[in-house]
Amino acid sequence: MNSPSQKLLFISMSNYAGGAENILRMAAGVTNNPLIFLKRLFNSRLLIPKEQSVQYLTEGPMFIGFLILVKALFPYRKGYTIISTHPYLNSYLGLLKRIGYIKSNLIVRECTSVFTRYTGVKKISYQIAYKLGYPAVNLIVCQTAIMRNQLLKQNKFIPNNKAVIKENPIDLNQILKKAEESLPEDLANEDFVCTAGRLIPEKGFSILIHAFANIADQHKNLKLLILGEGRERAHLHHLINEMGLDGRVILKGHIDNPIPYFKKAKLCVVSSIMEGFPNVLLEMMAVNDAVISTLCAGGIEDIPSIIKVEVNNTQALTQALESLIVDREVNKVVDRMKYLESRTPKTFINSILNNLNS
Secondary structure (H helix, E strand, O other), X not given: OOOOOOOEEEEEEEOEXXXXXXXXXXXXXXXXXXXXXXXXXXXXXXXXXXXXXXXXXXXXXXXXXXXXXXXXXXXXXOOOEEXXXXXXXXXXXXXXXXXXXXXXXXXXXXXXXXXXXXXXXXXXXXXHHHHHHHHHOOEEEEOOXXXXXXXXXXXXXXXXXXXEEXXXXXXXXXXXXXXXXXXOHHHOOOEEEEEEOOOXXXXXXXXXXXXXXXXXXXXXXXEEEEEEOOOOHHHHHHHHHHOOOOOOEEEEEOOOOOHHHHHHOOEEEEOOOOOOOOHHHHXXXXXXXXXXXXXXXXXXXXXXXXXXXXXXXXXXXXXXXXXXXXXXXXXXXXXXXXXXXXXOHHHHHHHHHHHHHO
């Protein structure tokens, strides 16, 4: 097995508190290797340990970060393995490798299925990016078999053996440590359902609000907390008002540490319509034995000890909420924890490096 002390460099678009960014942060941390963010954000950002080696290239527009990256890469051009996430960044690095500037190995991670998620000009821009940069990539890491199949179908030039499937990791010890932080006093005695993610249509929060409305009269003391920020805030706020759920459905905004909310919740929900893989689901499972998830990504159907429902199905989600609230049958904790313990960051990165050199 490869040593996690191998010379690695991790690169991400920004320090946004998203699943893809956090996976690179975990991998960089467990291997004690540097992490570069093209753009530094001050809102909705990752919590990064002070001892972790991090470099930010700009606080301005993202394209400036891309320009500065060329210079920042100079010490890592040879003798390293560079690992990045996000198709545009992956393609940019691949192009630098194609022209000979980068001679190090390049591993890229697919953060979503862009060819099914986007249409029109956006999709065309991704198709161009893949053709420009991905031919030089040494290894492509996909989160699920569905994602891999879609990638290969849309990019016939990619050899099958260059794309591998690696399940997303979770730092269980860190999650359990974060869970010990206290909640705000106003939530100490509240019963609530909890969900989290960017406020975008793909997260299915409007469907969850409709499902919650269907059970709200039967459970008058129950609230729905939505953690996260995004462009759908105004729309969701209007929907909450329209359905008479003011004070019952609460848009909490970005929360630096959502884990105590997941732990305290009566139940947790992933309501997404489409995902690469919802990393928040693993965080919820780590601290709560009552979790519902839509089948929004490959692999969810095989996860033990959660309730699974169809995407975009308000009735199914309503029934799942009602069954867990009323019955709240404790799931098999042993199965759940065994599943999570198999997905450590160290196992994740070592498995990728083994594939690179096999």
